[in-house]
Amino acid sequence: MSSHPVDDLAVYALDALDDVERRAVDEHLADCPDCRLELDTHYETLVALVPDEPPPPAVWEGVVAAITAPDDASEIAQEPVPAPVIRLRRPWLAAAGGLVAAAIVGGVLGFALGRSHDDGADIDLLAEQAAEDRDGVLATLDDTAGQPVARVVADADGAYVVLEGLRDLPEGRAYQLWSLTGPKPVSLGMLGRDGTNTVAFRLPPTITKVAISVAPTSGDVAPNGAFQASGTITHAEA
């Protein structure tokens, strides 16, 4: 019998192994009662993790209110989503996994991350102070005409996107910030719909290029259409 695929059993229970891995586990399970028992415990964990909870009635009521609004359905009015204002002690210096908080500790899926919304601090002032630091301006984002329209600034207290030359967007649309560092864009958060605005965000040290798109207020999963601006991050030495 092959060695016990202990590491793969949990992922097998989630049906998230690839075909080759799954076949290997299947073959092992056929002859290994111990691993079948172990797999049962993973299934029991999953049952506790995944309660089938329908949304409250207010959700559907909200859908109906939006799609039956007299306005053109293609421009469904939505309340603007607040920009993700995050205050972390040293967010842009934090290791990429630094926010792997105690989300699961102390509860099955207790999503109590170390984050807080803006408590009234003057984000503009904080960003201005960051920009005054030596090496505080990490990137200038240019529009498609090569004109600077936004900056990424950071200091020990936080990282900020400062929008300075973009147009205000209509209701239902918002700017979205992306990392272009990997093979595919990854959303870094929403920036609101104002063309002049400052938003605090977490900037992992691995990110080297960012861009801004226009998206629905709820955000896009992948950028839809041309980027409004982009720029390269220059990380200062810590």
Add this chain to the structure above:
Amino acid sequence: MLPHKQVGSDTFDGVGTGGRWDEVSDGALVEAVGSRDEGALQEIYRRYGSAVWSVVKRVCGAGPRAERVCAGVFTELWARGVDATQSVKASLVARAYVGALAENGVHRDLERDALLLVSVGGCGRSEAARLLGVSEDEVKAGLRRAMSRAGVAR
């Protein structure tokens, strides 16, 4: 011809659509939604509302903000359709996840979100990797750690 039902024409509560749409594929439902058929939207909501809500609730917590994000997923479906490269469920869950992060001002947590997307959202490993901006191997490792912790915490 696809069945048709107007939103507000009766007291739909998000639980059932009377069975008329039960045999219709997801793709046909999305196509009907694109033709402004509210009954098709109801059926998609009936099928995937729980998954979308579960994802949003786990990121935002229950409350008006989560309800707004969850409703926004379906109004976006109505207004702009879904990502044709994904399953309908994966597309809605992905939109819910991104919307919930944006609404709540939090950023991704590999272990939490890998488990959330795969177990609650029903995303495949490749889709979870794409959404999280990491490799499939990293998703797999995150799932292992998350399941281990969940088992201990249970």
